[in-house]
Amino acid sequence: MSLTLNRPDLLRAQNFIDARWRDGLDGRVLAVSDPALDLDFARVPDSGAADARAAVDAAFAAGPAWRALAPRERSRLLRHWHDLIMANQEDLARLISREQGKPLAEGRGEVAYAASYVEWFAEEAVRMHGDQIPSPSPRRRMLAVKEPVGVVAAITPWNFPAAMIARKIAPALAAGCTVVAKPAEDTPLTSLALIKLLEEAGLPHGVVNLVTASRGRAAEVVDEWLADPRVRKITFTGSTPVGKHLARESAGTLKRLSLELGGNAPFIVFEDADLDAAVEGLMAAKFRNGGQTCVCPNRVYVHDRVHDAFVGRLCARVAALRVGPASDPASQIGPMINGRAVDKIERHVQDAQARGARVMVGGDRVRDEDRPGPNYFAPTVLVDVDGTMACTVEETFGPVVPVTRFRDETAVVALANDTPFGLAAYFYSRDPARIRRVSDALESGIVGVNAGAIASESAPFGGIKDSGYGREGSRQGLEDYLQFKYVCEDV
Numbered sequence: 001m002s003l004t005l006n007r008p009d010l011l012r013a014q015n016f017i018d019a020r021w022r023d024g025l026d027g028r029v030l031a032v033s034d035p036a037l038d039l040d041f042a043r044v045p046d047s048g049a050a051d052a053r054a055a056v057d058a059a060f061a062a063g064p065a066w067r068a069l070a071p072r073e074r075s076r077l078l079r080h081w082h083d084l085i086m087a088n089q090e091d092l093a094r095l096i097s098r099e100q101g102k103p104l105a106e107g108r109g110e111v112a113y114a115a116s117y118v119e120w121f122a123e124e125a126v127r128m129h130g131d132q133i134p135s136p137s138p139r140r141r142m143l144a145v146k147e148p149v150g151v152v153a154a155i156t157p158w159n160f161p162a163a164m165i166a167r168k169i170a171p172a173l174a175a176g177c178t179v180v181a182k183p184a185e186d187t188p189l190t191s192l193a194l195i196k197l198l199e200e201a202g203l204p205h206g207v208v209n210l211v212t213a214s215r216g217r218a219a220e221v222v223d224e225w226l227a228d229p230r231v232r233k234i235t236f237t238g239s240t241p242v243g244k245h246l247a248r249e250s251a252g253t254l255k256r257l258s259l260e261l262g263g264n265a266p267f268i269v270f271e272d273a274d275l276d277a278a279v280e281g282l283m284a285a286k287f288r289n290g291g292q293t294c295v296c297p298n299r300v301y302v303h304d305r306v307h308d309a310f311v312g313r314l315c316a317r318v319a320a321l322r323v324g325p326a327s328d329p330a331s332q333i334g335p336m337i338n339g340r341a342v343d344k345i346e347r348h349v350q351d352a353q354a355r356g357a358r359v360m361v362g363g364d365r366v367r368d369e370d371r372p373g374p375n376y377f378a379p380t381v382l383v384d385v386d387g388t389m390a391c392t393v394e395e396t397f398g399p400v401v402p403v404t405r406f407r408d409e410t411a412v413v414a415l416a417n418d419t420p421f422g423l424a425a426y427f428y429s430r431d432p433a434r435i436r437r438v439s440d441a442l443e444s445g446i447v448g449v450n451a452g453a454i455a456s457e458s459a460p461f462g463g464i465k466d467s468g469y470g471r472e473g474s475r476q477g478l479e480d481y482l483q484f485k486y487v488c489e490d491v
């Protein structure tokens with residue numbers, strides 16, 4: 001099925017380096033597949049080290065002029081980019097849904113979410129205030145000046161192909177940095193379209209450069225950036241193993257790092273919770289993007305006293321979810337990104353069942369005339385889940401809700417924290433003292449209290465422990481692209 005765009009020129013097939021759209025230097029190409037049918041529908045360059053080097057050459061050369069540009073001018077470019085993104089929201093949503101699989105309504109929502117980061121940092125660009133330090137002597141002037149870190153390498157995942165790259169490029173540009181970027185091999189088209197719009201917004205030559213590469217050549221491209229001393233920062237969103245690899249390999253040139261990694265979020269329903277609110281919060285947090293979200297609940301703990309009532313209401317809502325392709329406006333759960341993802345989800349469900357869990361809803365792949373592709377999995381609720389099961393230890397990254405009973409607050413908080421990860425955690429309670437206790441005790445970068453939809457450009461997004469470090473969005477998000485210079489002047 002062809003991809004219909006109001007602006008066909010937003011479907012790009014080349015890298016963007018030094019303000020030129022160009023093929024990969026060795027001519028190799030990467031097919032882009034539609035997860036709904038597992039069929040290739042587009043081609044982009046399968047870039048290598050030479051393309052990566054050319055991107056850094058351009059970004060490094062563009063650095064001084066971009067850094068010297070008045071912050072208000074950088075802000076104006078970002079505001080124009082924001083306006084162009086929103087003016088092309090439908091086309092960008094279609095690209096997201098086609099290459100990533102999420103329902104079109106979610107694609108539209110992601111475009112607006114991505115644009116909100118661009119708008120936020122258009123506003124922050126003119127607020128990069130340093131400090132004048134009180135001097136011990138009238139002859140001495142002491143300043144703490146904020147300066148851009150320099151060339152930034154941005155590497156992004158497939159699950160939010162617009163939002164993840166927008167929330168890296170926008171603060172980098174606001175801070176006065178230049179950028180080389182590589183999107184995930186499954187979803188390069190959205191990033192390329194966003195760069196096309198950034199070019200139209202007036203991006204100067206070399207300020208942002210994007211190369212695409214296959215999974216097999218991603219390391220070749222990124223290793224080039226890791227070894228290049230001109231690259232001063234890596235901002236990465238993706239799996240923890242790759243994040244740890246980048247941290248190790250960037251040590252040679254002591255780059256700054258922002259790592260937004262994997263998660264294993266607990267979702268706790270206490271006996272005093274508003275059960276309807278908790279069900280709606282779980283539905284919002286769990287089934288966004290079919291569960292392919294780093295902050296989605298991966299473990300659900302429900303107090304024994306309300307377990308059966310909660311599970312009954314939850315199962316009714318989950319059973320009603322419609323699974324299907326983005327081309328069906330009624331779809332609420334799209335295909336998973338690829339066969340590897342579906343295999344992992346199936347492995348988690350079968351492992352849980354083998355260890356004693358019961359399937360209340362779903363539990364299997366879905367494939368029929370309405371869902372002809374191989375990448376659909378039914379929204380699933382498991383009960384009698386325990387900590388020996390893979391679905392509670394590993395990030396499932398799919399539409400599976402594993403439910404465990406608990407009776408004691410201290411014990412359930414210990415369970416919630418019993419993971420190497422620490423990105424997001426959620427709980428529902430109407431007891432103010434408990435809300436304070438549990439918010440303080442949970443080991444995660446983000447805590448949702450009686451709230452399932454927590455993402456916002458104005459909040460510091462990021463994790464602790466094996467979920468990484470650094471923050472994206474908020475005032476803090478700009479600091480990751482800045483460094484202090486202490487100026488001490490005797491007059």
Ligand SMILES: NC(=O)c1ccc[n+]([C@@H]2O[C@H](COP(=O)([O-])OP(=O)(O)OC[C@H]3O[C@@H](n4cnc5c(N)ncnc54)[C@H](O)[C@@H]3O)[C@@H](O)[C@H]2O)c1
Nearest residue numbers: 156157158183184218219222238239242260261262263294
């Ligand atoms: N914390 C967050 O904000 C956040 C957001 C989205 C996804 N994630 C995590 O990402 C994972 C799923 O995304 P994914 O499958 O794209 O992750 P991934 O780590 O496999 O890939 C992420 C990016 O890294 C690149 N990459 C892969 N191997 C590489 C290597 N050896 N060297 C250099 N680059 C390499 C990929 O091409 C891609 O662009 C999940 O664990 C999810 O939790 C985290």
Ligand SMILES: O=C[C@H](O)CS(=O)(=O)O
Nearest residue numbers: 159160292293294295455
């Ligand atoms: O998948 C990870 C994303 O960062 C989630 S969110 O869109 O920022 O909530």
